[in-house]
Amino acid sequence: MGALAAVVLDMGGVLIPEIRDFDGAARQPELCRELGALGISKADDHHLVSKEQLLVELVKPFLDDIDEVLVRYSRHPSWPGEGSQLLSGYLDVLIAHLDLVAWIDADTAVLHHPTIGTRLAESNRRLRAAIRGDNRSTAARLGASAALGAMWRPLRNLTELDTQPDREAILAAALAVVETVRSS
Numbered sequence: 001m002g003a004l005a006a007v008v009l010d011m012g013g014v015l016i017p018e019i020r021d022f023d024g025a026a027r028q029p030e031l032c033r034e035l036g037a038l039g040i041s042k043a044d045d046h047h048l049v050s051k052e053q054l055l056v057e058l059v060k061p062f063l064d065d066i067d068e069v070l071v072r073y074s075r076h077p078s079w080p081g082e083g084s085q086l087l088s089g090y091l092d093v094l095i096a097h098l099d100l101v102a103w104i105d106a107d108t109a110v111l112h113h114p115t116i117g118t119r120l121a122e123s124n125r126r127l128r129a130a131i132r133g134d135n136r137s138t139a140a141r142l143g144a145s146a147a148l149g150a151m152w153r154p155l156r157n158l159t160e161l162d163t164q165p166d167r168e169a170i171l172a173a174a175l176a177v178v179e180t181v182r183s184s
Contacts (some may be wrong), residue, residue, distance in 0.1 A: 055159035
């Protein structure tokens, strides 16, 4: 996690108020390097006119990665085969963006953000629909949400993720919930 993300996380989602443009960022070399690592340069100054746009630029790669996983699989995957692969790919994205996931999950302002929140809600809606299939019952809807929670919540609460063993346990927990949804 780089300087920009660390500052955002440490501030509980409040984006660096004293930095309104790259003139402010230029006075903080570590932040400038982090912006460069994100592909944002001084030449982009005209594009990043607000802290809100900076927030969107920070979270966009994560949302793009989720979308990439969702388009790889049918909206109605076969279970457990394709469905397990879908959840596995989704979990891999969450783990790849672990610090960001913990921050997003804890910050209601981000979850309700008009761009980020809307996009994440749509991705999660698509995943819940893939989990429950044609079952529109309340139990299936709640179970699909619980399966997502079985992946998000441990990543938020685990301070030190032992990637492979914990990943397998998290995926197994999510799939156990899916199994109850699919069998009801």
